[in-house]
Amino acid sequence: MTESVSTGIPASRSKTFGAAWHDLSSGFQQHQLWLQLGMQDIKQRYRRSTLGPLWITIATGVMALALGLLYSMLFQLPLAEFLPHVTVGLIMWGFISGCIKDGAEIFIDNEGLIKQLPSALSVHVYRLVWRQALFLAHNLIIWVILMIIFPRPLGWEVLLTIPAMALLIINGVWVAMFFGIVATRYRDVAPLLEAMVQLLFYVTPIVWTTQTLKEQGGDIAQRALLAEINPLFHYLEIIRAPMIGEPIAAYHWWIVLACTAVGLTLALVAMKQWRSRVSYWV
Structure with missing residues (x-):
């Protein structure tokens, strides 16, 4: 009886949801491997750099300051609020876009490890999400500094960032797994996703707010409602609102939970059908 290359599961049983779930669970149990690989990725990226990973924080901070100053003047909003x-x-957004764009090439970039290392396919996905989580942790330093400069009343709602972050990480796993498999089979998907992420940045309320558009009235206010169709708006909202001391409607959570369930299902279906073929496609 033959076995799949990456997991050692008999080929006759590789195209089942049980095998797909086994890949996710066994990959998670290999945490020492993907934790070390993720750390190594960051060290390799900033090798011989004096500031090292702090460049991530500096670059994000400068970008946030520049965009914040520019759009606060354009929209005539108080800088302390905007x-x-x-x-x-x-x-x-750095975490979300990183999981999408890097996720599309995660298996292609790890061709050597996939063919030589007998481990679960999900190890490479966990490695990517762990690396993006480390980038996110570095950037959170900016938020701490900002809360010191512009203090805002943060109540118990700030604790909602914990389950919100957990949901974001779970979504990062299925996004990287699903798009990674699809983009490995169809190589045109990766550049298409990169262009799509760039477009989504402008249609997601990051450098603009839905409240500002609603206050304009007329057709502009109606167009602001289109932001509700964008699922990324709700992902941002469940984290951003508690972190800056703003109220959050419960429907944002329900939409994110529904999208998470659908996304995990898509990832499991993709793993069930094509997981065993990835080692050949790369």
Whole structure:
């Protein structure tokens, strides 16, 4: 009886949801491997750099300050209110876009390890999400500094960032797994996703707010409602609102939970059908 290359599961059983779930669970149990590989990725990226990973924080901070100053003047908004909105949005967008764009090439970039290392396919996905989480942790320093400069009343709602972050990480896993498999099979998907992420940045309330558009009235207010169709708006909102001391409607959570369930299902279906073929496609 033959076995799949990456997991050692018999080929006759590789195209089942049980095998797909086994890949996710066994890959998670290999945490020492993907934790070390993720750390190594960051060290390799900033090798011989004096500031090292702090360049991530500096670059994000400068971008947030520049965009915050520019758009606060354009929209005539107080900088103390608008800058936290932009900053937290950029920090979370960095994680989201990283999981999408890097996820599309995660298996292609790890061709050697996939063919030579007998491990679960999900190890490479966890490695990517862990690396993006480390980038996110570095950027959160900016939020801490911002809360010191522009203090805002943060109640118990700030604790909602914990389950919100957990949901974001779970979504990062299925996004990287699903798009990674699809983009490995169809190589045109990766550049298409990169262009799409760039477009989504402008249609997601990061450097603008839905409240500002609603206050304009007329057709502009109606167009602001289109932001509700964008699922990324709700992902940002469940994290950003508690972090900057703003109220959050419960429907944002329900939409994110529904999208998470659908996304995990898509990832499991993709793993069930094509997981065993990835080692050949790369």
